[in-house]
Amino acid sequence: xxxxxxxxxxxxxxxxxxxxxxxxxxxxxxxxxxxxxxxxxxxxxxxxxxxxxxxxxxxxxxxxxxxxxxxxxxxxxxxxxxxxxxxxxxxxxxxxxxxxxxxxxxxxxxxxxxxxxxxxxxxxxxxxxxxxxxxxxxxxxxxxxxxxxxxxxxxxxxxxxxxxxxxxxxxxxxxxxxxxxxxxxxxxxxxxxxxxxxxxxxxxxxxxxxxxxxxxxxxxxxxxxxxxxxxxxxxxxxxx
Amino acid sequence: xxxxxxxxxxxxxxxxxxxxxxxxxxxxxxxxxxxxxxxxxxxxxxxxxxxxxxxxxxxxxxxxxxxxxxxxxxxxxxxxxxxxxxxxxxxxxxxxxxxxxxxxxxxxxxxxxxxxxxxxxxxxxxxxxxxxxxxxxxxxxxxxxxxxxxxxxxxxxxxxxxxxxxxxxxxxxxxxxxxxxxxxxxxxxxxxxxxxxxxxxxxxxxxxxxxxxxxxxxxxx
Numbered sequence: 001x002x003x004x005x006x007x008x009x010x011x012x013x014x015x016x017x018x019x020x021x022x023x024x025x026x027x028x029x030x031x032x033x034x035x036x037x038x039x040x041x042x043x044x045x046x047x048x049x050x051x052x053x054x055x056x057x058x059x060x061x062x063x064x065x066x067x068x069x070x071x072x073x074x075x076x077x078x079x080x081x082x083x084x085x086x087x088x089x090x091x092x093x094x095x096x097x098x099x100x101x102x103x104x105x106x107x108x109x110x111x112x113x114x115x116x117x118x119x120x121x122x123x124x125x126x127x128x129x130x131x132x133x134x135x136x137x138x139x140x141x142x143x144x145x146x147x148x149x150x151x152x153x154x155x156x157x158x159x160x161x162x163x164x165x166x167x168x169x170x171x172x173x174x175x176x177x178x179x180x181x182x183x184x185x186x187x188x189x190x191x192x193x194x195x196x197x198x199x200x201x202x203x204x205x206x207x208x209x210x211x212x213x214x215x216x217x218x219x220x221x222x223x224x225x226x227x228x229x230x231x232x233x234x235x236x237x238x239x240x
Numbered sequence: 241x242x243x244x245x246x247x248x249x250x251x252x253x254x255x256x257x258x259x260x261x262x263x264x265x266x267x268x269x270x271x272x273x274x275x276x277x278x279x280x281x282x283x284x285x286x287x288x289x290x291x292x293x294x295x296x297x298x299x300x301x302x303x304x305x306x307x308x309x310x311x312x313x314x315x316x317x318x319x320x321x322x323x324x325x326x327x328x329x330x331x332x333x334x335x336x337x338x339x340x341x342x343x344x345x346x347x348x349x350x351x352x353x354x355x356x357x358x359x360x361x362x363x364x365x366x367x368x369x370x371x372x373x374x375x376x377x378x379x380x381x382x383x384x385x386x387x388x389x390x391x392x393x394x395x396x397x398x399x400x401x402x403x404x405x406x407x408x409x410x411x412x413x414x415x416x417x418x419x420x421x422x423x424x425x426x427x428x429x430x431x432x433x434x435x436x437x438x439x440x441x442x443x444x445x446x447x448x449x450x451x452x453x454x455x456x457x458x459x460x461x
Contacts, residue, residue, distance in 0.1 A: 050367060077369035087364035090461055091382045100378060101368035133461040146364075153368060 001025055002047060002157060002190070007056035009042060016042045018212040019056070024190060026156075029183045030217075031191045031199040034209030035235060040192040041084075043209075044159045047190070048072075048079045060157070077105050080150030081159040084166050086143045088134030094121065095130040098149045106153065113152075120148040124178050140171030144178055151182075158182065160191040196239060200224050208232045244430075251431035254422050261418035262439050268414060269400040272335055276342025276395070283347040284354070298347065305344020310402050313337040318409040331413070334406040338399050345395050346388070353387035354380070386459045393451035397444045404440075415439060 002024040009017040016039040024030050032040045045051040047058055049065045049072045058065045063075060089097050098117035102108045108116070121127060124144040134142050143163055150158065160179060164172040176198050183189060183202040193199055199206050200220040207217040208229065216229040227233045286298040305313070314337030317328055328336060357380055365375030404416035411417045419436040423429050 048367060050363065073369045073371055075369075076367060081367045083360070083364070083367075085360060087358075087360050089361065089364070089379055091386065091459075101365075101370060104374050104378060105369040135461060149368065 001061060002188075003057075003059045004043070004047070005057045005059075007043070007046060007058060008054045009039075009046060009051065010054055016212050017046070017053075020212075020214055022207065022214065022217070024157075024188060026188055027186045028204045029187075029189045029191070029202050030205050030207060031193055031203040032207045032209055033193065033196065033199055033235070034215075037211075038209035039212040040209045041161050044081060044161050044190065044192060047159060048076050048081050050081075073105065077101070077153045078155055079157045079159060080153060080155035081161065082143070082146050082150055082163050084162040086139070086146035086163075086166075088142045088145060090133065090135055093131050093133055094126060094137070094145050097134065097145060098152045101149070102152050116152050116154075117148070120151045121145070123151070123181075124148045125174070138171055139167050140174045143167065143171075143175050147175075147178055147182075156188060158187055158189045160189065160193070162192050162194065164193070164195060194239075196224070196236075208235065210235070246431060247428050248431055250426060250428055251422075251435045254418075254432070255435070257422075258415060258418055258436060258439060261413060261415040262443060264414040265400065265403045265416070265440075266443060268331070268335055268338065268403045268406075269396065272338035272342055272399050272403075273396050275335070275339040276346055276399070277392070279339065279343035280346035280350055283343060284350040287347070287351065288354075301340075302344045302347050305341050306348065310337065310341050311405050311408060313341055314402075314405050314409055330406060330409045330411040333409050334403060334411050334414075337405075338402050341402065342395055342399055345398075346392060349388045349391045349395070350384060352391075353384040356387055357383050389451070389455055389459070393448060396447055396451070400444050400447065401440065 002022075004020055004022040007017050007020045008015065016037070020039070020043060022030070032043070034040050042051060046053050047065065049070070053066055060075060060079065063070060065075060089100065092100065095114065095117055098121055099113040102113040102116055103110065118127070118130065121130060124147055126141060126144055126148065129137060129141065134145065137145070147163075163179070164175050167175060172195070176195060179189070179191065179198070180202055191199070203220045205217055206220050206223045208215050208223065208227070208231070210231040216223060216227065216232045218228070223232065224236065227236055283298040283301060286294040289295060314334055317336040317340070318330065318333035321328060361379050361383070362372070362375040365379045366372065370378070403414055406414055407416050407420045412421055415436055419432050423432045426432070
């Protein structure tokens with residue numbers, strides 16, 4: 001369970017998170033929508049401790065992420081995150097990209113790590129690309145590889161930060177299909193996205209962020225068909 | 241001007257002796273490069289450390305190595321340290337001087353290479369649970385070495401040529417030292433130095449070609 005309590009975060013004078021409360025239960029899929037600069041992406045990087053918070057509390061299965069003494073490396077191996085820019089490691093083959101963290105962080109033997117990597121890459125449809133270097137693949141393939149790379153750590157949670165935003169429209173579908181598959185397998189996920197149709201389809205709940213505040217959170221039917229907050233209404237009107 | 245008679249035979253007779261010297265030259269260059277690379281890596285980590293003493297130390301080293309004559313650096317290692325009672329042999333002083341110079345240039349080379357690697361690479365590693373050292377070791381460093389490799393081969397060639405400065409501190413077993421002694425005995429300056437120049441050229445060229453072949457095998461992405 002991810003529990004976010006009254007989290008505040010500023011970059012200099014700009015307050016990007018103004019007291020966020022959100023609880024995500026095991027197996028739940030929450031998507032976060034909202035305009036640029038609304039704090040959606042920042043929240044994800046705070047959840048796995050890549051960014052510190054100013055006040056409030058984030059706990060993962062009871063572990064306080066930002067407490068002194070929390071082993072962030074250990075915690076991050078439980079929480080996979082995939083970014084808008086997939087950050088393939090260009091000097092490693094696709095297989096090596098996925099094997100690296102299981103080998104070095106989990107300390108798995110080579111053949112065991114390879115077994116896991118092959119399984120995850122097959123899962124995202126890249127079984128044919130094992131020995132290819134990432135720069136020989138399309139953005140969509142590289143993004144699926146990044147997803148497999150995160151999954152190879154057997155995370156209990158996955159955070160997706162606008163994973164289709166940097167992709168050619170032609171390639172968005174294949175990445176969304178991968179996310180749909182994960183959702184249907186029961187992965188606990190928080191997805192920041194601009195893909196409204198996708199959000200409606202996969203989410204248990206959809207949150208709308210506006211200027212650092214979670215203005216509204218509801219079931220997809222409720223949020224998309226009968227939004228309560230005036231900013232949600234404006235946002236949805238503008239995106240449809 | 242044209243009544244000089246070349247005596248190439250005399251130079252060619254000394255060729256085996258000069259080739260022995262060339263081996264010493266290559267040995268010093270390779271050792272100075274190995275030491276220089278190790279020091280440059282440490283200097284790079286010092287610069288990244290965020291510790292002011294360590295990064296200051298690295299900055300001074302790099303500044304002095306790159307902005308003072310290599311000849312002075314070698315002189316200092318031999319005669320300068322000698323003033324403080326630290327007596328390095330010509331061989332050790334030459335090696336130390338060139339290694340010092342190499343480290344300065346290579347550290348700067350590494351810094352440029354590091355800048356070319358986006359921060360998001362290390363961040364991606366961290367987000368997979370790697371420590372910052374692991375992210376550096378397995379993600380950043382291999383990419384850095386690739387970018388830095390070809391400029392580093394320039395430094396290797398430069399190191400080979402710098403070894404000739406050893407004659408100024410009494411080095412007499414490397415190619416320049418042996419050539420200088422042969423010259424002093426025979427006054428066949430042109431022949432001996434021309435032959436030595438050809439040998440330097442061949443070594444430098446061979447190193448460049450070998451490095452290129454190595455790079456195309458190593459860096460396949």
